[in-house]
Each structure stands twice: as structure tokens, then as C-alpha cells.
Amino acid sequence: MGSGAGERGRAGGRPVLFPFLLALFCPALSEQIRYRILEEMPKGSVVGNLAKDLGFSVQELPTRKLRVSPEKPYFAVSAESGELLVSSRLDREQICGRNPACALEFEAVAENPLNFYHVNVEIEDINDHTPKFAQDSFELQISESAQPGTRFILGSAHDADIGTNSLQNYQLSPNDHFSLMTKEKSDGSKNPELVLKTPLDREKQKSYHLTLTALDSGDPPLSSTAQIQVLVTDANDNPPVFSQDIYRVSLPENVYPGTTVLQVTASDQDEGVNAEIAFSFSEASQITQFDLNSNTGEITVLNTLDFEEVKEYSIVVEARDGGGMIAQCTVEIEVIDENDNAPEVIFQSLPNLIMEDTELGTHIALFKIRDKDSGHNGEVTCKLEGNPPFKILTSSRNTYKLMTDGVLDREQNPEYNITITATDRGKPPLSSSSRVTLHIGDVNDNAPVFQQASYVVHVPENNPPGASISQVRASDPDLGPNGLVSYSIVASDLEPGSLSSYVSVSAQSGVVFAQRAFDHEQLRAFELTLQARDQGSPALGANVSLRVLVGDRNDNAPRVLYPALGPDGSALFDTVPRAAEPGYLVTKVVAVDADSGHNAWLSYHVLQASEPGLFSLGLRTGEVRTARALGDRDAARHRLLVAVRDGGQPPLSATATLHLVFAD
Numbered sequence: 179m180g181s182g183a184g185e186r187g188r189a190g191g192r193p194v195l196f197p198f199l200l201a202l203f204c205p206a207l208s209e210q211i212r213y214r215i216l217e218e219m220p221k222g223s224v225v226g227n228l229a230k231d232l233g234f235s236v237q238e239l240p241t242r243k244l245r246v247s248p249e250k251p252y253f254a255v256s257a258e259s260g261e262l263l264v265s266s267r268l269d270r271e272q273i274c275g276r277n278p279a280c281a282l283e284f285e286a287v288a289e290n291p292l293n294f295y296h297v298n299v300e301i302e303d304i305n306d307h308t309p310k311f312a313q314d315s316f317e318l319q320i321s322e323s324a325q326p327g328t329r330f331i332l333g334s335a336h337d338a339d340i341g342t343n344s345l346q347n348y349q350l351s352p353n354d355h356f357s358l359m360t361k362e363k364s365d366g367s368k369n370p371e372l373v374l375k376t377p378l379d380r381e382k383q384k385s386y387h388l389t390l391t392a393l394d395s396g397d398p399p400l401s402s403t404a405q406i407q408v409l410v411t412d413a414n415d416n417p418p419v420f421s422q423d424i425y426r427v428s429l430p431e432n433v434y435p436g437t438t439v440l441q442v443t444a445s446d447q448d449e450g451v452n453a454e455i456a457f458s459f460s461e462a463s464q465i466t467q468f469d470l471n472s473n474t475g476e477i478t479v480l481n482t483l484d485f486e487e488v489k490e491y492s493i494v495v496e497a498r499d500g501g502g503m504i505a506q507c508t509v510e511i512e513v514i515d516e517n518d519n520a521p522e523v524i525f526q527s528l529p530n531l532i533m534e535d536t537e538l539g540t541h542i543a544l545f546k547i548r549d550k551d552s553g554h555n556g557e558v559t560c561k562l563e564g565n566p567p568f569k570i571l572t573s574s575r576n577t578y579k580l581m582t583d584g585v586l587d588r589e590q591n592p593e594y595n596i597t598i599t600a601t602d603r604g605k606p607p608l609s610s611s612s613r614v615t616l617h618i619g620d621v622n623d624n625a626p627v628f629q630q631a632s633y634v635v636h637v638p639e640n641n642p643p644g645a646s647i648s649q650v651r652a653s654d655p656d657l658g659p660n661g662l663v664s665y666s667i668v669a670s671d672l673e674p675g676s677l678s679s680y681v682s683v684s685a686q687s688g689v690v691f692a693q694r695a696f697d698h699e700q701l702r703a704f705e706l707t708l709q710a711r712d713q714g715s716p717a718l719g720a721n722v723s724l725r726v727l728v729g730d731r732n733d734n735a736p737r738v739l740y741p742a743l744g745p746d747g748s749a750l751f752d753t754v755p756r757a758a759e760p761g762y763l764v765t766k767v768v769a770v771d772a773d774s775g776h777n778a779w780l781s782y783h784v785l786q787a788s789e790p791g792l793f794s795l796g797l798r799t800g801e802v803r804t805a806r807a808l809g810d811r812d813a814a815r816h817r818l819l820v821a822v823r824d825g826g827q828p829p830l831s832a833t834a835t836l837h838l839v840f841a842d
Contacts, residue, residue: 210296211286213262217270217301222263225253225299228286229260232295236260242288246297247526247546250284253299262297270301271338278340285546285577287527292541294526294577305343305396309335311404312461316390318372319411319502322380329359330372331496331504333461335392335402342395351389356408358390363508364424365492372406380410409502416447417503418455420495428512431485435478439468442475442507444497451500460494460506468511470495477509485515486550517555517604522548523612531619534588542568542616543580547600555604563597563611570598588618589655622660622714626652628722635690638729639698647681650688650722652710659713668721669707681726683708690724698730699772732826734772736780738834741767751837756808764793767800767834769822779825785833786819793818793838802836814840 213226229236229244236259244255246262254265274280280301285294316333337345348370350358357373370390388406393399421443429439446453457475459465468491469480475495491511498504527544536542549556560578562570567584580596594616601609628650635648654661665688670677683690688710704726711719741750752765771778782800787793792812794805802818818836823829 210298212298212300214300214302215264215268216304217268218304218306219264219268221265221267225262225264227260228255228262228297232286232288234260234288241290243290244286244288247285247287247524249524249546249548250282252282253284255286268301270303271307273301276338276340285526285544287544289527292527292544292579294544294573296575303340303343305339305394305398305400307338307343308400308402309337309345309392309394310402311335311390311392312464313404315405315407317407317409319409320374320378321411321415321501322378323415324374324378326374326376328374330374331506332370332372332390332406333404334367334369334494335404336464337392337394339394339396344394345392346395347393349391349393351391353386353388355386356388365508367492369494369506372408378410383410385409411502416452416499418444418446418497418499418505420444420497420505420507423507425507425509426512427509428514429479429483430514431483431516432518433479433483435480435482437479439477439479439511440509442477442495442497442509444475444505444507446499446503448499448501452503454500455497458496458498460496465491465493467491468493483513485513485552486519489513515552515555517551517602517606517608519550519555520608520610521558521560521600521602522610523560523598523600524548525612525614528614529616531617532582532586533619533621534586535621535623536582536586538582538584540582541571541579542582543614545578545580545598545612547576547578549576549600549602551602551604555602557603558600559603560598560600563599566594566596568594568596568616586618588620588657589624591618593617620657620660622656622712622716622718624654624656624660625718626654626663626710626712626720628652628710628720630722632722633724634727635724636727636729637692637696639696639731640733641692641695643692643694645692646689647692647726648690648724650683650690650708650710650724652688652720652722654710654712654718656712656714659715662713663710664713666709666711667706668709671705680704681706696728698728698774699734701728702774703727730774730777732773732777732824732828732830734777734824735830736769736771736822736824736832738822738832739768739770741765741834741836751839753839753841754804754808756810756812756840756842758804758808760804760806762804764802764804764838765836766802767795767820767822767836769800769832769834771824773824773826776825776827781823781825783821783823784818785821786817788815788817789813792816795820802838808840812840816840 211231215225234242239260246253252266254263270280282299284297286297287294312333318330335345348358348360355376357375359371359373361369361371386408390404390406391401393401425440427440444455446455456472457470459470467481469478493509494506495509496504496506523545525545529542532542547558547560549558569581569583571579571581597611597613599609599611601607637647652663654663664685665683667683672680679693681690682693706724707721708724709719709721711717754764767782769780781797782795784795791805794803816838820834821831823831
């Protein structure tokens with residue numbers, strides 16, 4: 179049992195608070211906490227420790243965000259202690275009127291997890307209203323022929339309090355001719371009546387001055403007075419008589435002003451002026467919604483009626499004859515509810531952000547539907563328009579929870595504009611819609627994606643160190659750090675430990691740089707594995723391969739392998755038989771080129787010959803053959819200067835000298 183606010187008592191002359199709480203604890207969402215407090219408690223007064231009564235610890239308060247729904251602005255929850263505090267004036271008479279039971283019902287909302295609890299605060303009456311007469315003085319005209327025991331209706335007092343604090347009794351100042359009787363009606367109201375004790379004689383005394391006191395039974399009791407002046411007149415034997423003591427009628431709300439409600443009738447057995455009757459509302463009735471024709475007794479609607487404000491009226495109508503005698507009747511008007519109020523959707527808890535990885539069935543918002551009408555006119559249903567990934571869970575007392583009912587993906591739908599439509603069961607039904615925007619929060623659920631499945635780049639050799647050779651790009655649809663991509667090289671087929679001397683990658687842009695000049699003749703191709711990684715927690719990454727092909731440049735001249743110089747540096751000689759036929763293979767110039775492709779395609783050319791036309795040289799083969807038969811007149815020694823050219827642009831070349839000797 180928790181502690182609540184209290185009833186007023188006395189201890190040593192100082193007001194103290196006695197705890198009082200009725201709490202029904204159960205695991206259901208509709209558990210109810212009950213408190214009882216006195217009206218007019220100062221702002222900031224403690225009603226009870228709501229957090230403690232709900233089983234929350236002080237340490238939980240910052241995350242549970244306990245608060246009360248904004249519909250009843252009378253209370254607030256302390257964020258530090260969890261106590262339920264009075265936040266505005268509690269005037270029981272203003273809140274509940276004459277209703278003997280007065281309670282404020284509202285919801286307390288807690289988050290993480292989202293839940294709500296019904297809270298009932300009973301407001302107890304204090305004696306803060308004095309009984310008051312509608313006017314400070316009354317005038318009665320009483321005929322001198324009036325018989326002892328005749329009663330005369332006096333003006334009633336009104337006390338806004340209830341129970342013992344309300345009007346309980348009347349007292350009359352001491353006198354010899356009149357006494358006081360209090361008549362209690364069926365609605366509980368008390369009306370004073372002046373009773374004649376002894377006959378009056380107008381010739382002896384024409385008027386009497388009396389004091390009427392109205393008292394309640396509060397502690398201490400409160401009272402007020404009204405002055406009564408009795409004027410003694412000539413005889414008026416009969417008071418008016420209404421055809422009914424109580425008139426009852428039902429009237430639908432929203433009838434037009436001027437509509438006739440009913441007509442009261444009264445008769446008087448006297449004649450002449452004493453039989454002329456004028457109708458009026460009792461001043462104690464304080465009626466503003468209706469008008470009364472003083473001559474006909476017809477009651478009409480003066481101002482628009484509203485069932486939601488006042489459900490019934492009890493009006494005292496007086497009939498006064500020309501001799502001053504008065505009769506009263508009661509008119510009870512029941513206001514019938516019409517479906518004139520559309521339901522209203524009120525959100526009591528709405529998140530700023532819903533994370534996209536929120537599980538199915540998670541409670542994300544709490545709302546209430548209020549319809550001021552009653553009966554079927556106040557019964558409501560609600561639905562979600564469209565097909566959003568949410569659903570409504572019905573609770574009690576027109577309170578609902580909005581829950582996730584599908585997968586949320588911020589990258590596809592960063593927000594949802596949901597519309598909740600509430601419809602009552604009136605005829606015809608009325609409805610209204612409330613639209614709210616739910617923002618979806620990002621989680622790191624997308625890894626970076628490269629624009630290509632793999633990359634191939636051609637880099638000519640002899641590139642300048644630090645040159646950009648390629649760029650890889652990856653995108654990540656997540657937000658913020660979850661979508662911020664950085665690049666790195668995570669693997670290669672180069673020699674371990676040598677990677678950093680060959681290439682690097684910009685972490686921000688993905689640009690790959692050469693750290694040295696590549697040499698096609700040493701390294702024709704290599705492959706890198708690059709990784710794109712976001713900044714989420716945990717981080718997600720993706721890999722891609724980049725193959726670097728080192729292109730050849732014509733940076734190597736042909737190298738002659740044969741003919742070669744002897745070990746001592748002297749030239750070697752090739753022997754040619756003098757009997758060799760034309761086309762005889764004398765020797766072959768052998769050369770190689772470290773380049774590749776066209777840069778390594780070699781051609782052979784005779785630059786000088788000691789005897790032109792005697793030998794031929796294969797353009798592509800480098801073979802030296804006899805071009806004709808040899809004669810005796812041909813010299814015994816011959817020299818050929820051969821050029822070897824590659825196919826580069828521009829071409830590079832090398833030369834070789836052949837020494838040929840004829841032998842018999």
C-alpha cells in the first residue's frame with residue numbers, strides 16, 4: 179500500500195496530512211492507483227508517491243520518464259522523486275458541481291517500456307462556501323385575515339458545498355407572530371417557509387422586520403442572513419395553486435433558442451386583483467438558459483443547451499397573486515444527448531525517433547480517444563488509414579497503443595505520416611482524424627557497396643612516384659557515421675612487407691597512388707584487395723579487388739648476343755666455304771630486347787658491307803646467307819656491320835660487326 183495525500187486534521191494547532199491510498203496492483207495494463215485529497219490544497223502539495231506505488235525505484239525515474247496525461251492539468255509528477263503533485267487549483271465545486279462523488283481520472287505514462295496506469299484522485303469537499311441568499315432582503319405582503327398556521331414561502335439560500343458542509347438549516351429571529359419551518363424537496367433542496375403563529379391586526383402594526391439566517395454544518399459552521407419585511411395588507415384568502423407540484427420534460431440538446439419547453443399553469447380561487455397570477459423563476463434558481471412568460475407560464479429556451487455541460491435542470495417557478503401570496507412548483511428538464519461531438523484523438527506519448535531495428539510488436543505511442551457525447555454517441559472505434567507498418571492495440575477506457583507491425587527500413591522510408599481516424603456509433607456517425615509524423619532512426623544495417631564488382635587499371639611503367647593510378651568508390655545509404663566510408667588496402671600479391679613501398683590509398687577518397695616508378699620488365703602485374711568500411715558500431719565493410727597491369731614503354735635497346743667478342747676481347751670469325759651455293763647459311767645475328775610487344779619486335783639491317791651484294795640478311799631472322807656464288811676474285815675476308823632495331827616509337831637499336839673468312 180502506497181502513501182497518498184491526506185485529510186485535514188489538527189495536531190498541536192497545525193494542519194497535518196494523513197496518508198491515504200487505495201491501490202489495486204495487478205500486472206494488467208489497466209491497474210489503477212487511487213488517492214484521496216482535500217480540495218483547495220496549495221500548489222505543490224504531495225498527493226502521493228506515484229513512482230513508489232507503481233514499484234519504480236528512484237534510479238529508474240530518468241529512463242522511465244513518468245508523467246501524467248495532459249488532459250487533466252491539475253497534477254504533475256516530480257522528475258526527481260516521482261511524487262504526484264498538485265499543479266493547479268482544485269475547486270471541487272467547479273470540477274464536479276453538486277455531484278456527491280467527485281474524482282479526477284487520468285493516465286500516468288511511463289516509457290522504456292511504454293506503459294500506462296489509470297489514476298483516480300478523489301476530491302473531498304471542505305467547507306469553503308458560505309450559504310448565500312439570492313438577495314439580501316425579502317418583502318412579504320400578508321393579509322390581516324390570514325389564519326394562524328398559514329405558510330409563506332421565503333427565498334432559499336444556495337451553498338455550493340455538499341454533505342454536511344452544505345446548507346442544513348434556517349433560523350428566524352425571535353418574534354411573537356411568526357415561526358419558521360423548513361421544507362425539504364425531493365432533490366434535497368431546503369426551502370424556508372414563514373408560519374403565522376398569531377393573528378395580525380393591520381391597525382395595530384402595519385409591518386414587521388425579521389432576520390432569516392441560513393447555516394451549514396461545517397466545522398466551524400458558516401452562515402449568512404437576509405432581512406424580511408412583512409407588510410400587513412387587507413385580506414387575500416387563497417394562494418395560487420399549480421396544476422402540478424412537479425413538471426417533468428425531456429428536451430434534446432441543440433434545440434433552437436425560442437423553442438417552447440412546456441407551460442406551467444396555476445389557479446387562484448380569489449377574485450379580482452387577488453386572483454391575478456404572475457409567474458417568475460425563483461431567484462434561488464439562477465436560471466440563464468430559459469425564459470418564462472410571466473403572464474402565460476410558458477417556458478422557452480433562451481440559450482443553446484449542451485448535454486456535455488449540463489445534463490438536467492431543476493427550476494423552481496413561483497406563482498404570485500395580486501395580493502402577494504406565493505405558490506411554488508418544480509420544473510425538471512432532462513437534456514437528451516445528441517451526436518453533436520466528433521471523437522477527438524489525443525496523443526499522450528509520442529516518440530521523437532523510432533529506430534529502424536525496432537522489433538515487431540513494440541509499443542511506440544499511447545493515445546486516447548475522447549468523445550463528449552454519451553451512450554452510443556460516445557462509443558468509438560478507431561483505425562489506421564492506409565497500410566503503414568503499424569497497428570493499434572485496444573486497451574480499456576478508449577485508450578490505445580500504437581505498435582510496430584512490420585519491418586522498418588529508414589533507407590526506404592525515413593518517416594511515416596500516419597492518420598488515425600476515430601468514428602463514433604451515433605446516427606449518423608461522426609468522425610475525426612489525427613495525423614502524426616513518425617521519424618525513423620538509422621541503425622548501421624547497410625554495408626558499403628562498391629560501384630564495380632572489381633577494378634582493372636593499366637599503368638604505364640616509369641610513372642612518376644606519387645601519381646594517382648586509380649580510384650575506387652563505395653556508397654553506404656545509412657546516415658551519419660553509419661554511412662561515412664573510409665578506404666584501406668587489406669591484402670595484395672606483392673612481397674610481404676613491400677606493399678607500402680608500391681602503392682597507397684586515400685582513406686577519404688579511395689584514390690590509389692603509386693609510391694614508386696613501376697618497371698614492366700620487373701613487375702608486369704599485381705593485385706590489391708581494398709576494403710570500404712563505415713564508422714558504425716559495429717562497423718560494416720566490403721572488399722573489392724584491384725588488378726594493376728604495368729604497361730611497357732620502349733626503354734630497353736636490343737642487346738646482341740651473337741656475334742660476341744672472344745674471351746680476350748678479340749673479334750671472332752665465321753668461315754664460309756668458297757664452294758657455297760647461293761642461299762648458304764653463313765651465320766646468324768642473335769639479339770634480344772627486354773621490352774615486350776612491339777617494343778620487342780626486332781628487325782635486322784645491313785649498315786655497311788665490304789662487298790655489297792655478296793651476302794643477304796634476314797629482316798626478321800638475322801640470318802646471313804650468300805647472295806651469289808663465290809668467285810676466285812672475291813676477297814678472302816669480309817666485314818658486315820649489322821643494325822638491330824626494335825619496333826618502339828621511336829625505335830631503339832644496337833649494332834654488331836660480322837667478320838667472315840672464305841676457306842677452300
